[in-house]
Amino acid sequence: MEGDEVTLFGMWPAPMALRIEWALKLKRIKYKYIDEDHYTKSPLLLKYNPIYKKVPVLVHGGRPIVESLVILEYIDETWNEDCMFLTDDPCERAIARFWARFSDDKCLPAIVGVLSKTGEAQEKALKEAQESLKTLGEALNGNKFFGGEMIGYLDIANGWISYWVPLIEVVTGLKLVDENEMPSLHAWFRNFLDFPVIKEMLPPRERLLSHLKSLREDLIASSSNS
Numbered sequence: 001m002e003g004d005e006v007t008l009f010g011m012w013p014a015p016m017a018l019r020i021e022w023a024l025k026l027k028r029i030k031y032k033y034i035d036e037d038h039y040t041k042s043p044l045l046l047k048y049n050p051i052y053k054k055v056p057v058l059v060h061g062g063r064p065i066v067e068s069l070v071i072l073e074y075i076d077e078t079w080n081e082d083c084m085f086l087t088d089d090p091c092e093r094a095i096a097r098f099w100a101r102f103s104d105d106k107c108l109p110a111i112v113g114v115l116s117k118t119g120e121a122q123e124k125a126l127k128e129a130q131e132s133l134k135t136l137g138e139a140l141n142g143n144k145f146f147g148g149e150m151i152g153y154l155d156i157a158n159g160w161i162s163y164w165v166p167l168i169e170v171v172t173g174l175k176l177v178d179e180n181e182m183p184s185l186h187a188w189f190r191n192f193l194d195f196p197v198i199k200e201m202l203p204p205r206e207r208l209l210s211h212l213k214s215l216r217e218d219l220i221a222s223s224s225n226s
């Protein structure tokens with residue numbers, strides 16, 4: 001991994017790694033992809049991300065960068081000639097970063113809770129997920145994308161929600177995003193998933209669905225054993 005070479009360590013069903021693949025594709029950056037195994041991580045991944053031992057890791061010119069939102073900004077700043085994910089305006093940048101943090105801090109754990117829990121705990125997670133997703137939808141301000149007319153940083157950060165949430169609804173039989181309750185967010189799901197680069201870079205639906213079903217079973221089994 002010398003010179004200007006770009007390598008991404010990901011895992012095929014990992015939403016945070018998909019953020020980075022979308023970003024690299026949107027910027028038309030050539031990269032090598034290494035698919036990691038959840039249970040047996042490679043020595044290289046552990047060397048590059050010794051603290052969290054997670055994907056994604058982006059290695060550029062031999063230097064590793066970790067944490068998907070940090071990597072996203074790194075990509076935006078490093079390859080800054082064509083499209084930019086964040087605007088020049090410091091206030092708009094701060095607002096976009098706020099919503100990305102809100103999404104990871106509030107929406108993500110609640111959505112995972114809906115997938116991984118049962119009974120009252122699942123109902124609580126469902127309520128939290130619906131509330132935080134509704135709040136997130138308000139950040140669209142009636143626009144086609146979080147970035148306005150074009151896909152931007154916040155669309156890439158939130159993009160996984162548009163693909164994962166409908167599948168989690170199938171797996172659990174619970175509605176997280178109702179078209180009538182959250183029309184803007186629901187419309188954004190379609191707008192985002194219809195965008196050419198995004199559409200071409202999604203994990204196969206049936207494979208992901210069956211992965212989520214077994215993940216739910218494993219998580220429920222491990223919580224009842226603990």
Ligand SMILES: N[C@@H](CCC(=O)N[C@@H](CS)C(=O)NCC(=O)O)C(=O)O
Nearest residue numbers: 014015016017054055056067068069
């Ligand atoms: N905050 C981190 C989260 C990374 C993360 O949770 N990665 C998951 C895949 S989406 C992972 O590596 N899981 C494997 C593990 O936990 O061992 C980020 O945004 O990069």
